[in-house]
Amino acid sequence: EFRHVFRAGRIGSLHIPHRIVMGAMHLGLETREDGGAALAAFYAERARGGAGLMITGGAAVSVAGAGGRGYGVLGDVAFRDRLRRVVTTVHDAGGLIALQLFHAGRYASPTAFGVSPVAPSAVHSRFSGSTPQALTAAQIRATVADFARAAALGRELGFDAVEIMGSEGYLVDQFLSPLTNLRDDEWGGDARRRRRFGVEVTRAAREATGADFPIVVRFTGLDLMAGGTPHADVLDFARSLVAAGADALNVGVGWHESPVPSVQAIVPPGAWISVAAAVKAAVGSTPVIASNRVNRVGHAEDILATSGLDFVSMARPFLADPELITRSRRRRPVNVCIGCNQACIDRSLVDGEVSCMVNPRAGRELTALPARSARQLRLAVIGGGPAGLQAAHALASAGHRVDLYEAADGLGGQFRLAGRVPGKADYHATIDYFTADLDRLGVRMHVGRPIGAGDVPLLRAFAGLIVASGVRPRRVEIPGADLPHVLTYPQAFAGGALRGRVAIIGGGGIAVDLAHLAARGPERPDEIERFLRTYGLAAGPAPAAAELEVTILHRGPRIGPRLGRSSRWAVLADLRRHGVRIVSGVRFRRITSDGVHIVDAAGADAVVPADTVVIAAGQTADGVVPALARQAGVWHRVVGGARDADGLDAVRAFAEGFAVTADV
Numbered sequence: 249e250f251r252h253v254f255r256a257g258r259i260g261s262l263h264i265p266h267r268i269v270m271g272a273m274h275l276g277l278e279t280r281e282d283g284g285a286a287l288a289a290f291y292a293e294r295a296r297g298g299a300g301l302m303i304t305g306g307a308a309v310s311v312a313g314a315g316g317r318g319y320g321v322l323g324d325v326a327f328r329d330r331l332r333r334v335v336t337t338v339h340d341a342g343g344l345i346a347l348q349l350f351h352a353g354r355y356a357s358p359t360a361f362g363v364s365p366v367a368p369s370a371v372h373s374r375f376s377g378s379t380p381q382a383l384t385a386a387q388i389r390a391t392v393a394d395f396a397r398a399a400a401l402g403r404e405l406g407f408d409a410v411e412i413m414g415s416e417g418y419l420v421d422q423f424l425s426p427l428t429n430l431r432d433d434e435w436g437g438d439a440r441r442r443r444r445f446g447v448e449v450t451r452a453a454r455e456a457t458g459a460d461f462p463i464v465v466r467f468t469g470l471d472l473m474a475g476g477t478p479h480a481d482v483l484d485f486a487r488s489l490v491a492a493g494a495d496a497l498n499v500g501v502g503w504h505e506s507p508v509p510s511v512q513a514i515v516p517p518g519a520w521i522s523v524a525a526a527v528k529a530a531v532g533s534t535p536v537i538a539s540n541r542v543n544r545v546g547h548a549e550d551i552l553a554t555s556g557l558d559f560v561s562m563a564r565p566f567l568a569d570p571e572l573i574t575r576s577r578r579r580r581p582v583n584v585c586i587g588c589n590q591a592c593i594d595r596s597l598v599d600g601e602v603s604c605m606v607n608p609r610a611g612r613e614l615t616a617l618p619a620r621s622a623r624q625l626r627l628a629v630i631g632g633g634p635a636g637l638q639a640a641h642a643l644a645s646a647g648h649r650v651d652l653y654e655a656a657d658g659l660g661g662q663f664r665l666a667g668r669v670p671g672k673a674d675y676h677a678t679i680d681y682f683t684a685d686l687d688r689l690g691v692r693m694h695v696g697r698p699i700g701a702g703d704v705p706l707l708r709a710f711a712g713l714i715v716a717s718g719v720r721p722r723r724v725e726i727p728g729a730d731l732p733h734v735l736t737y738p739q740a741f742a743g744g745a746l747r748g749r750v751a752i753i754g755g756g757g758i759a760v761d762l763a764h765l766a767a768r769g770p771e772r773p774d775e776i777e778r779f780l781r782t783y784g785l786a787a788g789p790a791p792a793a794a795e796l797e798v799t800i801l802h803r804g805p806r807i808g809p810r811l812g813r814s815s816r817w818a819v820l821a822d823l824r825r826h827g828v829r830i831v832s833g834v835r836f837r838r839i840t841s842d843g844v845h846i847v848d849a850a851g852a853d854a855v856v857p858a859d860t861v862v863i864a865a866g867q868t869a870d871g872v873v874p875a876l877a878r879q880a881g882v883w884h885r886v887v888g889g890a891r892d893a894d895g896l897d898a899v900r901a902f903a904e905g906f907a908v909t910a911d912v
């Protein structure tokens with residue numbers, strides 16, 4: 249019954265109905281000139297879905313503090329009007345909402361507003377690609393005053409609380425860390441002076457809002473930066489923030505520049521709980537919120553039951569399922585966030601509008617209404633991969649009678665394969681969610697039922713067809729590709745067949761996934777320990793390299809070019825840590841029982857020894873089912889990989905599946 253989660257809590261004077269806080273997410277809707285309609289609709293939908301306290305994406309306390317063009321600046325009247333609408337709409341929906349006060353410091357985009365980024369010291373940032381100007385003492389005091397004004401404004405606009413954003417390497421962190429604060433004045437030089445900015449900001453916000461207004465401070469419990477803030481200083485900072493007036497501390501992990509992943513799928517859920525627990529132990533009765541990589545309410549329940557922590561922040565899980573809370577409360581299946589970052593963080597990093605791979609409606613609550621269709625049609629969806637599952641779900645939700653046909657012996661398509669890859673086990677949860685929800689919606693499922701030439705009369709019995717029959721592995725014209733030790737990638741994912749030295753031909757996402765699986769092996773119960781040891785964050789030896797010796801061979805200059813910005817570096821680093829060799833710019837001559845004969849980038853002939861060779865050189869669209877649909881002469885739409893295998897990605901597959909209701 250999740251009794252630790254569904255227990256009322258308090259932050260200062262604010263009563264909160266349960267222990268899950270919806271963490272801040274920059275949505276890309278903040279500057280949309282619609283009077284705040286889309287932004288308000290986003291938050292209101294989550295409030296209706298049971299969210300207790302929600303925290304907005306960062307609202308910049310000044311122009312220099314904006315993270316990019318898409319950030320709202322509190323000095324802008326139109327942005328304040330949007331926020332006012334958000335507050336009213338959320339309160340009408342029964343929710344609570346806090347305004348996050350944000351200053352990017354050296355992470356600000358230098359080109360967004362034509363204002364130079366500012367920071368305690370002129371230390372170049374890899375993340376923003378710029379070198380900030382060092383703030384003068386007068387400018388620092390003015391920045392503290394900006395935070396104070398912003399906090400007062402939060403109260404004036406009707407927000408239930410404010411959260412001072414001091415984590416992830418933004419301005420407060422930049423003052424705290426010896427890496428970015430090289431000053432030797434009253435704002436830097438030793439740990440106490442480096443703490444001062446965050447403390448002054450908190451004190452000024454408290455003075456500006458009065459004693460009874462709830463203030464949360466989000467700060468970094470572990471920055472994951474070599475030479476960063478020592479642990480003892482972090483705990484001193486936490487205590488100082490409380491003394492300065494913070495009602496609760498929200499504990500983030502990692503900077504945007506950290507070489508250790510903190511929110512990517514390869515980080516095992518729960519990996520950072522000990523960081524927040526250490527803060528809790530340091531601050532006693534002050535509420536502490538744990539953040540990062542908790543994606544299930546059941547997991548939050550375990551954390552709350554065992555760690556002494558007061559709240560758990562979940563952000564992306566509310567993109568994946570706006571009804572996360574009510575569904576969990578009723579023990580209904582939840583659409584789980586799989587940590588892919590592809591439609592959320594990766595878009596946010598380029599100032600795009602955020603959505604969710606597994607829930608394309610996220611961020612489009614105003615326009616993508618779950619409308620019931622006026623006509624109830626009998627429709628068939630052919631293919632039970634991401635596009636087909638989503639199409640069947642959208643159509644059944646709209647009131648149509650849907651039959652789903654899947655040729656394989658289980659639903660999920662490419663997601664089934666991906667679910668075996670380290671960090672992607674939750675892909676199975678997506679399949680489970682859709683399977684359960686399709687059942688609830690009355691979709692008739694025909695699994696293990698291919699559609700073939702004899703089925704044209706069956707197809708004609710439907711008013712319309714959604715063809716989501718997916719892709720087939722691309723065949724390569726390399727002599728020897730038919731030898732017995734040469735596998736297709738689905739055969740390799742099936743497991744058991746890989747042995748010895750493995751050469752993978754291909755450089756896309758599937759080749760990377762497969763190398764990851766081969767090098768690391770499937771996920772194990774001790775993933776957290778294994779992850780922390782791998783990155784030197786826990787005592788004990790790093791996990792041994794895999795038994796399989798893995799080489800990726802590919803023609804192009806850059807492996808995994810379409811992997812998302814936030815995950816690509818982390819996965820490739822993990823491959824290197826596990827001894828995977830990557831050979832780029834090769835041409836293939838032939839495959840023999842010895843291995844793969846190539847011409848390397850320098851033009852020299854070479855043999856890469858291999859006991860198993862896997863072809864993961866892309867896919868081709870299924871042409872059979874679309875042809876049958878045409879032959880049947882029934883209205884149809886082809887979606888996902890069956891429509892375009894070259895540009896295939898799961899975000900597009902789900903989005904196309906979702907969009908079919910508009911066409912029916």
Ligand code: SF4
Pocket residue numbers: 564565567568584585586587588589590591592593603604605606607
């Ligand atoms: Fe989670 Fe991926 Fe959706 Fe982002 S896009 S919310 S990471 S499932």
